[in-house]
Amino acid sequence: MRYIREMLLVMVLVFSCSESSDIAKYEPVSVEVEMPSNFPDMVYNMDNNPITEAGFELGKDLFYEGKLSSNNAIACAFCHEQAFAFTHHGHNLSHGVDGGVGTRNAQPIQNLAYQTSFMWDGAATHLDLQPIIPLTSEVEMNETLSNVISKLEADTDYQDKFARAFEDGEVNTENMLKALSQFMVMMVSSNSKYDKYVRNEDNVTFTALETDGLNTFNNKCATCHATDLFSDQSFRNNGLPINPLLDDKGSYDILENTEDLYKFKVPSLRNVVVTYPYMHDGRFTTLEAVLDFYDNGAIDNGNVDPLLLREDGSYGITLSDYEKESLIAFLNTLTDTEFLEDERFAEF
Amino acid sequence: MKLLKYTFALLACAIFTNCSIDNDDNEEDLSGETGELILKFDNSVGDQDFIFETSYSKSNNESFKLTNVKYIISNVRVTDTEGNTFTYPTEENVFIVSELNGNNAGEIYITLNDIDAADYTEITFGIGIDQERFALGADGQGDFLDLASEEGMMWSWASGYKFVRFDGTFSTDTVTDEPLNIHMGSVGEALDNYREVTLSFPNTVLVREENSPEVHIVADISKVFDGATTVNFADGYDQVHTDETETPIIASNVQTMFEVHHVHND
Numbered sequence: 354m355r356y357i358r359e360m361l362l363v364m365v366l367v368f369s370c371s372e373s374s375d376i377a378k379y380e381p382v383s384v385e386v387e388m389p390s391n392f393p394d395m396v397y398n399m400d401n402n403p404i405t406e407a408g409f410e411l412g413k414d415l416f417y418e419g420k421l422s423s424n425n426a427i428a429c430a431f432c433h434e435q436a437f438a439f440t441h442h443g444h445n446l447s448h449g450v451d452g453g454v455g456t457r458n459a460q461p462i463q464n465l466a467y468q469t470s471f472m473w474d475g476a477a478t479h480l481d482l483q484p485i486i487p488l489t490s491e492v493e494m495n496e497t498l499s500n501v502i503s504k505l506e507a508d509t510d511y512q513d514k515f516a517r518a519f520e521d522g523e524v525n526t527e528n529m530l531k532a533l534s535q536f537m538v539m540m541v542s543s544n545s546k547y548d549k550y551v552r553n554e555d556n557v558t559f560t561a562l563e564t565d566g567l568n569t570f571n572n573k574c575a576t577c578h579a580t581d582l583f584s585d586q587s588f589r590n591n592g593l594p595i596n597p598l599l600d601d602k603g604s605y606d607i608l609e610n611t612e613d614l615y616k617f618k619v620p621s622l623r624n625v626v627v628t629y630p631y632m633h634d635g636r637f638t639t640l641e642a643v644l645d646f647y648d649n650g651a652i653d654n655g656n657v658d659p660l661l662l663r664e665d666g667s668y669g670i671t672l673s674d675y676e677k678e679s680l681i682a683f684l685n686t687l688t689d690t691e692f693l694e695d696e697r698f699a700e701f
Numbered sequence: 702m703k704l705l706k707y708t709f710a711l712l713a714c715a716i717f718t719n720c721s722i723d724n725d726d727n728e729e730d731l732s733g734e735t736g737e738l739i740l741k742f743d744n745s746v747g748d749q750d751f752i753f754e755t756s757y758s759k760s761n762n763e764s765f766k767l768t769n770v771k772y773i774i775s776n777v778r779v780t781d782t783e784g785n786t787f788t789y790p791t792e793e794n795v796f797i798v799s800e801l802n803g804n805n806a807g808e809i810y811i812t813l814n815d816i817d818a819a820d821y822t823e824i825t826f827g828i829g830i831d832q833e834r835f836a837l838g839a840d841g842q843g844d845f846l847d848l849a850s851e852e853g854m855m856w857s858w859a860s861g862y863k864f865v866r867f868d869g870t871f872s873t874d875t876v877t878d879e880p881l882n883i884h885m886g887s888v889g890e891a892l893d894n895y896r897e898v899t900l901s902f903p904n905t906v907l908v909r910e911e912n913s914p915e916v917h918i919v920a921d922i923s924k925v926f927d928g929a930t931t932v933n934f935a936d937g938y939d940q941v942h943t944d945e946t947e948t949p950i951i952a953s954n955v956q957t958m959f960e961v962h963h964v965h966n967d
Contacts, residue, residue, distance in 0.1 A: 398836075398838075401837055401838065401840035401841075402838070402839070402840055470889065472859075475889070476856075476858055476859035476860065477859065477860035477889075478835075478860070478889030478890055479835065479836065479838040479860065480838065481838025481839035481840070482838055482839065482846075482860035483860055485846070485850070485855065485857075485860050486857065486858065486859065486860055489850065489855075489857045490857060490858070491857075497847075497850060497851065498846055498847045498850045498851075499847040499850070499851055502847065525843060525844050525847070526839070526842070526843075526844060526846040526847045527839045527840070527841070527842045527843050527844070527846065528839075530838070530839035530846070531838075531839045531840065534838070534839070606858070607859060607888055607889075607891070607943060608888055608891065608892060608943050608944065608945050609942065609943055609944050609945075610944075610945055
């Protein structure tokens with residue numbers, strides 16, 4: 354009898370010990386970040402925010418977390434759906450909490466660690482700080498940083514996840530933003546047919562139409578859609594007619610410099626086939642409409658990029674029907690199915 | 702034997718004397734000792750204390766009334782009589798001075814802990830967020846992002862800090878009580894409006910474990926408009942946000958606002 358009692362006591366002790374060791378603690382298991390050989394150098398400084406398994410997982414949870422918005426329903430993923438390279442499927446403008454409607458088309462989330470600025474107007478220059486914009490925007494998530502943190506702090510799951518992801522284990526804004534960056538830094542799209550073609554992988558070859566498209570692209574598009582990121586990361590006015598309803602002045606809003614009027618960031622063309630609709634306000638629903646615009650739709654709105662000035666004084670890029678057809682065939686080679694279906698980034 | 706005793710006695714004397722001489726030379730040994738340093742920010746307009754909603758006149762027959770006076774102070778460091786500089790730990794070295802948080806005398810306190818005990822002669826601090834700190838992103842920002850966001854010191858449409866906020870109304874010969882909003886900051890890497898000031902203490906500040914000196918800093922708000930450069934509301938300086946010409950002028954004016962009025966050593 355006494356023996357059993359002692360056994361029980363030992364068991365209780367052992368049990369309580371094992372329970373205390375279950376408390377979440379920092380587990381810095383580092384994760385290798387893909388750096389494709391055909392990409393320029395990474396811009397994001399991972400020394401300040403090393404990517405770990407737990408940090409990445411926390412970032413993913415936060416990306417799909419409705420609590421980041423004031424009605425607890427609008428997660429980042431609401432406007433950034435994986436199947437569409439993390440854009441808002443079919444929406445020219447996106448809607449946030451309480452029926453708010455934004456003024457610009459949701460941009461894809463891919464290869465952000467390689468970008469020098471974010472948003473259509475470059476309003477964010479550090480990836481860590483970018484999420485503050487949608488999170489606090491009234492027409493998007495309409496929250497405050499401190500309120501989001503109190504919601505996360507009240508959740509024991511998140512307490513554990515933050516403890517595992519960060520050395521100080523604190524549920525705070527710094528760690529929330531770092532986790533989101535870790536998730537986004539990992540989101541690299543670099544395995545399209547085009548990538549495999551330029552890296553000579555898997556014996557991938559281009560059809561004659563795709564090759565012609567690539568040549569036309571290099572001759573007529575690649576000055577702005579430069580490098581294998583397909584953007585020179587500059588801000589340019591491409592001669593879109595002004596939508597008076599939105600009267601979006603683009604990067605002019607940042608410095609209020611008239612030289613920046615109607616300039617928007619040159620978007621990457623990766624996965625462009627699935628990221629429709631196009632342009633900063635999503636006015637074009639097809640790539641054909643985009644190419645037709647460059648061929649004969651641009652207007653002189655006062656500050657059009659001189660690169661688009663044609664000999665006859667008009668703005669645009671002259672494209673024959675065949676050039677358009679082949680360009681679209683080429684643009685189709687930029688679709689990276691591995692990325693669009695990568696389970697590491699998927700909600701479920 | 703006797704001799705040996707004397708030798709010991711002499712040796713002991715020598716040691717004691719030595720010690721006491723050492724003490725006299727260095728006055729006191731402060732190594733490892735730390736203490737508090739309190740910065741008291743006190744906003745004024747010229748020779749008047751700043752009070753919300755009070756009308757103050759400036760140059761060009763213009764006047765202003767403010768409902769919001771806030772600025773970010775960062776990278777505080779102090780230099781001692783020997784020329785050594787003590788820099789407050791980077792992560793904590795950023796503060797928001799808001800008139801709304803002032804006591805009845807309109808003083809806003811910043812308490813700096815664990816300052817190396819020493820005799821300090823000058824203080825340097827920045828107004829706003831320097832490029833190096835901004836480039837860290839979220840790293841090392843702790844809860845400052847929340848604080849800045851709550852205090853309205855961040856733009857919601859861009860991921861940048863407002864270094865200063867002066868909100869209220871202004872009047873000129875032709876208009877009365879029109880909105881006045883001076884929100885100056887850096888814009889990413891494109892426009893760097895971070896500025897630093899170095900102020901000498903009128904008398905040495907003695908930081909010790911047992912005393913917490915107070916440095917009374919007066920910030921003359923009139924300098925925002927009549928500082929290094931005189932600016933007029935009528936010329937567009939009623940709304941200053943990110944303009945490339947206006948903001949550096951405001952930044953340089955703000956830089957001239959500060960003065961150490963006096964120091965209390967106990």
